Amino acid sequence: MPVLRSRRPLPILLALVAACGSREEMPVVVVERDFLEPGSWTVLRARDDAEPSVQALTPSLAPGQGDMPALIVPPPGVVRIEVPAGAVPARLVTRVGVDVLMYRGLTEAEPSLRVVFEARAGERLLAREELELVREHHAENAWRDLGGPEGIALDAPQTITLHTTAVWPDGRERELPHPVQAGFGGLRLERRLARARTRPSQRAPNVVLVVMDTLRADRLSTYGYGKPTAPHLDALAARGTRFDACYSTASWTWPATASLLTGLTPAEHRVINEGASYLVEAAPTLAEALQSAGLTTAAWSANPIVSPARNFDQGFERFQPAGRDFCKTQEFFEEVRAFLRERRDTRFFLYLHLADPHTPLRPLAEGLRAVAPDVPPGFAERSDRLYRATSKGQAVKGEGVIDFEGIATPEERAWTSQLYDASVWSGDHWLGALVAELEALGLTDRTVVAFTSDHGEELFERGFLGHGQSVRSELVRVPLVLAGPGVPAGRVEPGLVSARVVAPLLAGLAGVDFDGDARALSVLREGRRFEELVTFTTRKGSWKGRNLVHVDGVLDGALKLELARNGAPWGAAEPSAEGDSALFDVLEDPGEVRDLSAARAADAARLRAALDEWLGQKHAVGYDVPAGGLTQKLLEDLGYAGDGH
Numbered sequence: 001m002p003v004l005r006s007r008r009p010l011p012i013l014l015a016l017v018a019a020c021g022s023r024e025e026m027p028v029v030v031v032e033r034d035f036l037e038p039g040s041w042t043v044l045r046a047r048d049d050a051e052p053s054v055q056a057l058t059p060s061l062a063p064g065q066g067d068m069p070a071l072i073v074p075p076p077g078v079v080r081i082e083v084p085a086g087a088v089p090a091r092l093v094t095r096v097g098v099d100v101l102m103y104r105g106l107t108e109a110e111p112s113l114r115v116v117f118e119a120r121a122g123e124r125l126l127a128r129e130e131l132e133l134v135r136e137h138h139a140e141n142a143w144r145d146l147g148g149p150e151g152i153a154l155d156a157p158q159t160i161t162l163h164t165t166a167v168w169p170d171g172r173e174r175e176l177p178h179p180v181q182a183g184f185g186g187l188r189l190e191r192r193l194a195r196a197r198t199r200p201s202q203r204a205p206n207v208v209l210v211v212m213d214t215l216r217a218d219r220l221s222t223y224g225y226g227k228p229t230a231p232h233l234d235a236l237a238a239r240g241t242r243f244d245a246c247y248s249t250a251s252w253t254w255p256a257t258a259s260l261l262t263g264l265t266p267a268e269h270r271v272i273n274e275g276a277s278y279l280v281e282a283a284p285t286l287a288e289a290l291q292s293a294g295l296t297t298a299a300w301s302a303n304p305i306v307s308p309a310r311n312f313d314q315g316f317e318r319f320q321p322a323g324r325d326f327c328k329t330q331e332f333f334e335e336v337r338a339f340l341r342e343r344r345d346t347r348f349f350l351y352l353h354l355a356d357p358h359t360p361l362r363p364l365a366e367g368l369r370a371v372a373p374d375v376p377p378g379f380a381e382r383s384d385r386l387y388r389a390t391s392k393g394q395a396v397k398g399e400g401v402i403d404f405e406g407i408a409t410p411e412e413r414a415w416t417s418q419l420y421d422a423s424v425w426s427g428d429h430w431l432g433a434l435v436a437e438l439e440a441l442g443l444t445d446r447t448v449v450a451f452t453s454d455h456g457e458e459l460f461e462r463g464f465l466g467h468g469q470s471v472r473s474e475l476v477r478v479p480l481v482l483a484g485p486g487v488p489a490g491r492v493e494p495g496l497v498s499a500r501v502v503a504p505l506l507a508g509l510a511g512v513d514f515d516g517d518a519r520a521l522s523v524l525r526e527g528r529r530f531e532e533l534v535t536f537t538t539r540k541g542s543w544k545g546r547n548l549v550h551v552d553g554v555l556d557g558a559l560k561l562e563l564a565r566n567g568a569p570w571g572a573a574e575p576s577a578e579g580d581s582a583l584f585d586v587l588e589d590p591g592e593v594r595d596l597s598a599a600r601a602a603d604a605a606r607l608r609a610a611l612d613e614w615l616g617q618k619h620a621v622g623y624d625v626p627a628g629g630l631t632q633k634l635l636e637d638l639g640y641a642g643d644g645h
Helices: 010-020 102-103 231-238 253-262 288-291 333-342 365-371 379-390 410-440 499-509 517-526 601-618 629-638
Strands: 003-005 026-035 042-045 051-056 068-072 079-083 089-098 112-121 122-133 152-154 157-167 182-196 206-212 240-247 296-301 318-319 347-353 445-454 477-483 493-496 534-543 545-557 560-564 582-587
Touching: 003 182, 026 288, 026 333, 042 365, 051 182, 051 206, 068 089, 068 347, 089 112, 089 122, 102 333, 112 182, 152 545, 157 182, 157 347, 206 410, 206 499, 231 410, 231 445, 231 477, 253 288, 253 499, 288 296, 288 347, 288 499, 333 410, 347 410, 365 410, 379 410, 410 445, 445 499, 477 499, 493 499, 493 534, 545 601, 582 601
Parallel strands: 206 347, 206 445, 240 493, 296 318, 296 347
Antiparallel strands: 003 026, 026 182, 042 079, 051 068, 068 182, 079 157, 089 152, 089 182, 112 122, 112 157, 240 477, 445 477, 534 545, 545 560, 560 582
């Protein structure tokens, strides 16, 4: 089905608005066809050693460029796509490029490579671009818009062929000895519309979603922590509803955030690791649903991997990414404040992905004074090394013995834990500033505010500082607090719930259709279960001395099963076909240290069967696109790639 989008460059957006003649209308892009979907194209010509395929393409590692999923057609190649009658008038939008790795094949004898990209309708040439790679001039390689920034206008159904050809400087076709990664990035059919902006009311409120990256629930005063780390969240919960047992779908950012924005499990949206890291058009998002109802959509992300480069901006008219480094809320909060003031009279959806509790820990000075006065000056910079020093399980020895000798002293671990508390306080400070701004603008009774996290953080309890390495409660139990129109006041919901309830729940409160919204509202108002099982996962697990283990978990009542699909017991030479598992009673053993899988083998088998059956019912949407060269480098720099988490 067509997908609503609005992510074109600003000049195009302004031109669309001007054409509409009204400042109260907004530009919206409808994606009629995503031609990267399997079965959307047919091969007419291909090299014997390289069939066309969908992969990530990286023309350059220079700033301003980026990875993009692309239909790779190594020259010479031709593919065919069909533009159906119901999808026109529309524009075929794509960018063409040659991967930066192709420079490795250039030599002094043959220092350049020319590739021609064409779109044709029969014998008629619709658009043409010629790219030249020149040895030692990598920075000049870049994406090119085929047909210009507006794409190729199509007024009738037709068959289009896409061609790649290697040529000599005189234009003659050139036969290449090896395949060249050349392709058509973001290949899709778009229709551009104008939609009226609507006005907020109690029955049709604004929506604000605050995701505080790396925030574990048990370090919040709102959830019983002994320090006053979250006075503003305390106040929000007092006038709304707090979910006492909310669990993320994953223990690290990419899969967890994709679930928050789509309401899908990682098994469905498939944003799970470097090998599948692109949020495909086929995954409907909360932003798209709200935009279709006339809400102005805007987002700020402090985490570099939650960005338009991986398609997390679906449905957002404005999406401000972090760049290449994590940033703290104080660096962009004034922009958020300006957005609220600008849009106070029109209905909006504001998504804030904040990262104050994420390493590097740089809390506000007031936060240090409030909850971490014993941390010595300058320790924040010294603590940065502890993340990488523990991220590969260096402190975890055989049979699970933890030894921090030579890695982190007791004082360093204690100070880091206190720095984390001060960073939680800092994030809560900005939540308070946001709520205060809504109050000052008179929007409190016309705005639903939701606060949650993508995942938690281990603070050395099991030998790590960080996340992604397990699915223990400190990493997957997250806060969820809502307040505003339609939300019961002063209520605590004790039942188990997955954080993937957030998207349908907010859509339901906004009065907008979204898959699961009715069930989500019944969870909020009647305490019913959203789904049979609460599950979570990581593909970056550390399990009994092995890294990069695929760990799935399920929580049913007090029993929690962790299943390491490619894990093994301590000392095993290789994983067995059935993997390894652990079972915990989270009520009697909240620290999850006593494995009951042997003593309660029947319960472990029952939960494994239920987990496998549950996941077997989840079908992936779209297609998998791995991280390209630029994203891979970013992940490595941030510690997410390889054995890092």
